[in-house]
Amino acid sequence: MIAKTIKDICLGESSSFSKTITEADVVLFAGVTGDMNPVHMNDVYAKTSMFKNRICHGGLVSALFSTVLGTSLPGVGTIYLSQESKFIKPVYLNDTITATVEVIEIIESKNRVVLKTTATNQNGDVVITGQALVMPPR
Amino acid sequence: MIAKTIKDICLGESSSFSKTITEADVVLFAGVTGDMNPVHMNDVYAKTSMFKNRICHGGLVSALFSTVLGTSLPGVGTIYLSQESKFIKPVYLNDTITATVEVIEIIESKNRVVLKTTATNQNGDVVITGQALVMPPR
Amino acid sequence: MIAKTIKDICLGESSSFSKTITEADVVLFAGVTGDMNPVHMNDVYAKTSMFKNRICHGGLVSALFSTVLGTSLPGVGTIYLSQESKFIKPVYLNDTITATVEVIEIIESKNRVVLKTTATNQNGDVVITGQALVMPPR
Amino acid sequence: MIAKTIKDICLGESSSFSKTITEADVVLFAGVTGDMNPVHMNDVYAKTSMFKNRICHGGLVSALFSTVLGTSLPGVGTIYLSQESKFIKPVYLNDTITATVEVIEIIESKNRVVLKTTATNQNGDVVITGQALVMPPR
Numbered sequence: 001m002i003a004k005t006i007k008d009i010c011l012g013e014s015s016s017f018s019k020t021i022t023e024a025d026v027v028l029f030a031g032v033t034g035d036m037n038p039v040h041m042n043d044v045y046a047k048t049s050m051f052k053n054r055i056c057h058g059g060l061v062s063a064l065f066s067t068v069l070g071t072s073l074p075g076v077g078t079i080y081l082s083q084e085s086k087f088i089k090p091v092y093l094n095d096t097i098t099a100t101v102e103v104i105e106i107i108e109s110k111n112r113v114v115l116k117t118t119a120t121n122q123n124g125d126v127v128i129t130g131q132a133l134v135m136p137p138r
Numbered sequence: 139m140i141a142k143t144i145k146d147i148c149l150g151e152s153s154s155f156s157k158t159i160t161e162a163d164v165v166l167f168a169g170v171t172g173d174m175n176p177v178h179m180n181d182v183y184a185k186t187s188m189f190k191n192r193i194c195h196g197g198l199v200s201a202l203f204s205t206v207l208g209t210s211l212p213g214v215g216t217i218y219l220s221q222e223s224k225f226i227k228p229v230y231l232n233d234t235i236t237a238t239v240e241v242i243e244i245i246e247s248k249n250r251v252v253l254k255t256t257a258t259n260q261n262g263d264v265v266i267t268g269q270a271l272v273m274p275p276r
Numbered sequence: 277m278i279a280k281t282i283k284d285i286c287l288g289e290s291s292s293f294s295k296t297i298t299e300a301d302v303v304l305f306a307g308v309t310g311d312m313n314p315v316h317m318n319d320v321y322a323k324t325s326m327f328k329n330r331i332c333h334g335g336l337v338s339a340l341f342s343t344v345l346g347t348s349l350p351g352v353g354t355i356y357l358s359q360e361s362k363f364i365k366p367v368y369l370n371d372t373i374t375a376t377v378e379v380i381e382i383i384e385s386k387n388r389v390v391l392k393t394t395a396t397n398q399n400g401d402v403v404i405t406g407q408a409l410v411m412p413p414r
Numbered sequence: 415m416i417a418k419t420i421k422d423i424c425l426g427e428s429s430s431f432s433k434t435i436t437e438a439d440v441v442l443f444a445g446v447t448g449d450m451n452p453v454h455m456n457d458v459y460a461k462t463s464m465f466k467n468r469i470c471h472g473g474l475v476s477a478l479f480s481t482v483l484g485t486s487l488p489g490v491g492t493i494y495l496s497q498e499s500k501f502i503k504p505v506y507l508n509d510t511i512t513a514t515v516e517v518i519e520i521i522e523s524k525n526r527v528v529l530k531t532t533a534t535n536q537n538g539d540v541v542i543t544g545q546a547l548v549m550p551p552r
Binding site: 001017019025028029031032033034035036037038039045049050057058059060062063064065066067070071076077079080081082083084085086087130 | 139155157163166167169170171172173174175176177183187188195196197198200201202204205208209214215217218219220221222223224225268
Binding site for chain 4: 304307308309313315326333334336338339342355363406
């Protein structure tokens with residue numbers, strides 16, 4: 001288990017997690033969150049929307065940042081204080097997303113780290129930008 | 139299906155969605171996102187953490203805002219532009235969370251609405267605060 | 277419910293269970309076991325692997341033997357003592373697997389039965405071989 | 415992503431993964447594998463069995479070895495050739511299992527590694543022993 005204290009963390013350090021987001025993921029996420037928006041769940045509706053196809057829930061994609069923060073950088077024991085996410089482009093079913101977190105500020109006196117959070121698809125297009133504030137494990 | 143255009147939306151208007159977040163939700167969310175952080179998945183570890191018990195993924199709880207935005211206020215056809223969330227208190231398994239969105243700014247010229255997003259548990263404790271920026275359906 | 281005692285079991289007797297293993301099965305199995313190996317979860321990575329496509333978890337496929345042992349031969353009340361499995365060929369998403377168990381040894385004095393365990397895909401290719409040791413119900 | 419070639423692997427090296435196995439895990443595993451054995455699914459039946467309570471599927475518990483093999487030791491790109499598992503003690507719902515793999519033989523000429531596989535519960539009781547044969551990534 002990776003668990004980096006603030007002294008183990010360097011400015012500019014980054015870590016990533018990649019996953020294909022499938023129809024099964026979208027169905028399960030909808031069930032768990034109750035978000036049955038037809039743009040995620042209804043092929044016929046989605047074809048009439050500006051996206052032309054069903055898209056993944058933004059909250060599913062942005063949750064991949066938490067996967068990296070809590071298991072890799074800083075790792076186990078991290079306390080997640082806040083997340084800002086801008087949804088730049090739609091994520092379609094079967095897109096493979098890479099969620100990357102990069103350390104952009106270290107506030108040692110308060111045991112806080114700010115990370116830039118970026119999600120890209122298999123074509124390298126940025127789909128989410130944002131930042132996270134965390135307390136690394138002590 | 140509810141789908142409010144910007145002309146149908148009033149300042150101060152709000153809408154909510156409530157759901158008990160169960161162990162099954164946490165298991166499914168972990169599988170979908172890959173987030174196997176032991177504070178969510180491991181009873182023995184969680185007892186040693188500052189939370190003293192397994193807690194729900196923050197991204198699961200904040201995803202309830204999207205449920206309200208995309209199905210109720212503004213409703214179907216809404217485009218989710220950004221979300222900021224501060225994780226104030228932990229959410230434990232079997233807590234019942236109410237996610238509320240409240241219109242705090244209407245920018246009619248750009249077809250944008252800003253909503254305050256607040257999640258509370260069954261005791262009325264605020265667990266997440268933040269805000270969302272959306273484009274209502276035209 | 278089938279529950280065969282050792283006296284009801286014949287050498288050479290066999291039983292099977294068949295199931296299509298879908299993408300949803302793989303997503304759920306990953307969540308339950310924590311096994312997020314990209315060869316199972318990431319289309320882009322899997323294309324670069326020797327398998328050229330995402331494959332199912334071996335443990336998911338070999339678990340089908342337990343389905344047969346515990347519900348059909350010997351059936352309910354069986355105690356599963358051990359399993360050996362050789363993973364011969366990859367199982368791809370949407371393959372239909374038939375798991376067969378065949379009685380190859382009956383040790384009546386100790387109430388133990390040895391079964392050959394074989395999984396084949398829809399083309400008749402053997403994907404797993406091995407054997408199980410069980411105690412039939414009394 | 416961890417991916418150790420055979421030259422990076424040392425005799426005696428080990429790695430572990432821990433997870434509480436919950437009722438939701440058992441339900442999902444049953445659905446995925448079709449193993450509806452009442453000792454896993456039926457409280458009333460299970461109380462009459464020698465185990466006195468519902469127990470987890472052995473295949474679910476032994477699948478945790480694959481999690482370690484494919485993501486940590488040797489890591490991504492590992493090819494799983496075989497697994498032998500002896501089911502020593504029952505695993506009950508809400509037990510927290512630690513699956514450990516330990517390198518016991520390195521066959522460099524054939525690019526194969528043999529690992530001892532041991533699962534223990536939260537009390538330190540060994541519930542599964544066995545061994546795995548894998549090809550590390552090249």
